[in-house]
Amino acid sequence: xxxxxxxxxxGTALVxxxxxxxxxxxxxxxxxPGVFLRWLQFVPAAVLAALLAPGLLLPEGRLVLSGxxxxxxxxxxxxxxxxxxxxxxxxxTGMAAMVLSQHWL
Amino acid sequence: MQPEAMRGxxxxxxxxxxxxxxxxxxxxxxxxxxLPLGFAYGVLAREAGFNLLxxxxxxxxxxxxxxxxxxxxxxxxxxxxxxxxxxxFLVNLRHLLFSASLVPHLRRFHPGxxxxxxxxxxxxxxxxxxxxxxxxxxxLPYHFGLNLTAHFSWVLASFLGGVAGxxxxxxxxxxxxxxxxxxxxxxxxxxxxxxxTIVVAALAALFSVVIAILWPGSWNIILATVFAATLGVxxxxxxxxx
Numbered sequence: 001x002x003x004x005x006x007x008x009x010x011g012t013a014l015v016x017x018x019x020x021x022x023x024x025x026x027x028x029x030x031x032x033p034g035v036f037l038r039w040l041q042f043v044p045a046a047v048l049a050a051l052l053a054p055g056l057l058l059p060e061g062r063l064v065l066s067g068x069x070x071x072x073x074x075x076x077x078x079x080x081x082x083x084x085x086x087x088x089x090x091x092x093t094g095m096a097a098m099v100l101s102q103h104w105l
Numbered sequence: 106m107q108p109e110a111m112r113g114x115x116x117x118x119x120x121x122x123x124x125x126x127x128x129x130x131x132x133x134x135x136x137x138x139x140l141p142l143g144f145a146y147g148v149l150a151r152e153a154g155f156n157l158l159x160x161x162x163x164x165x166x167x168x169x170x171x172x173x174x175x176x177x178x179x180x181x182x183x184x185x186x187x188x189x190x191x192x193x194f195l196v197n198l199r200h201l202l203f204s205a206s207l208v209p210h211l212r213r214f215h216p217g218x219x220x221x222x223x224x225x226x227x228x229x230x231x232x233x234x235x236x237x238x239x240x241x242x243x244x245l246p247y248h249f250g251l252n253l254t255a256h257f258s259w260v261l262a263s264f265l266g267g268v269a270g271x272x273x274x275x276x277x278x279x280x281x282x283x284x285x286x287x288x289x290x291x292x293x294x295x296x297x298x299x300x301x302t303i304v305v306a307a308l309a310a311l312f313s314v315v316i317a318i319l320w321p322g323s324w325n326i327i328l329a330t331v332f333a334a335t336l337g338v339x340x341x342x343x344x345x346x347x
Contacts (some may be wrong), residue, residue: 001156001158001159002154002156002159004180004186005154005155005159005180006159007186008176008180008186008189008190009159009162009163009166009167010166011186011189011190012163012167012172012176012189012190012193012194013163013166013167015190015191015193015194015197016167016168016169016172016193016194016197016200017223017224019194019197019198019199019200019201019204020197020200020201020203020204020223020224020226021204021220021223021224022201022204023201023204023205023207023208024204024205024207024208024211024219024220024222024223025216025219025220025223027204027205027208035338038338038341039334039335039337039338040198040199040201040202040334041202041302042301042302042305042333042334042337042338043195043198043199043330043334044199044292044296045293045296045297045302045303045305045306045309046305046306046308046309046329046330046333046334046337047195047196047198047309047326047330048171048196048289048292048293048296048306049293049305049306049307049309049310049313049329049333050309050310050312050313050325050326050329050330050333051175051196051289051313051326052286052289052290052293052310053309053310053311053313053314054313054314054317054325054326055285055286055289056286057314058314058317058318061317061321063314063318070283070286073280073283073286073287074286074290077283077286077287077290077291078290078294081290081291081294082294085291085294085295086138086291087138087142087229087288087291087292088137088138088141088142090287090288090290090291091141091142091145091284091287091288091291092141093287094280094283094284094286094287094290095145095279095280095281095283095284095287096280097280097283098280098282098283099278099279099280102277102280
């Protein structure tokens with residue numbers, strides 16, 4: 001087994017497990033500060049937008065606004081996400097749209 | 106004495122089976138979502154250079170869809186290990202909120218059982234459980250039935266994807282290069298609950314792109330998230346008034 005991959009697997013597993021574990025076993029006694037909880041409520045939307053935007057706009061690390069298959073595929077995927085709120089349908093739509101837009105461009 | 110005690114055990118076992126079955130059935134919609142998603146992860150992990158064992162081990166130990174997609178795609182683009190681990194930490198920090206929301210329902214159970222249960226908290230299993238506990242009393246067999254079924258389907262799907270990934274050639278031909286952006290789209294749509302989260306998401310998207318252009322690497326995700334969430338807390342009074 002590749003050592004760097006093993007460190008990535010164990011490291012990401014640990015930093016994911018702690019936020020899952022700590023509130024359940026500790027929070028019965030301790031209360032988190034309110035400002036931290038408010039900050040935390042913004043993290044999911046912020047991190048997802050921060051991950052998504054460069055993936056769509058900078059496919060090869062450079063800004064591509066026209067003839068970009070990622071931007072084109074994002075449109076039907078976004079519509080299906082808003083209408084159905086289904087993860088499986090959104091991903092299947094996005095992948096199908098990607099096959100088509102790669103084919104046409 | 107003896108037969109009575111045995112009857113007691115038997116009906117106890119029946120209760121456990123009853124609630125575990127309830128949990129397993131509650132997991133079936135999640136399984137339908139995890140099968141294609143876990144398969145896509147398996148394909149992408151092999152493409153990024155993971156072997157089959159590493160692909161499956163990550164699904165067993167990390168067990169977080171978006172985190173696994175991000176980890177393998179960053180590994181595939183040769184990002185530093187520390188940046189990968191920290192980005193996955195930020196992405197999965199939301200579990201803190203899920204875990205905290207389960208406290209009122211689960212606090213009466215043994216901490217050891219809760220430590221096991223916590224390892225399998227995901228967006229989907231949390232959503233199903235918290236909805237169930239709105240109307241029903243919390244039960245450990247229910248929760249473990251739900252969690253283990255969902256986790257098993259995830260591991261199985263990533264194994265199948267990992268096997269297929271080796272056989273199918275370039276996954277981009279089948280649109281797998283859009284599986285990760287599509288997952289971010291649906292997860293983001295589910296997070297946009299009000300004007301405040303929309304403003305924060307827009308700021309994070311803008312920061313992330315600008316930082317990535319000025320400073321290639323993967324720290325743009327971490328920096329943009331921290332800036333945007335902090336601005337969200339600071340701007341909150343003005344955004345909610347307008």
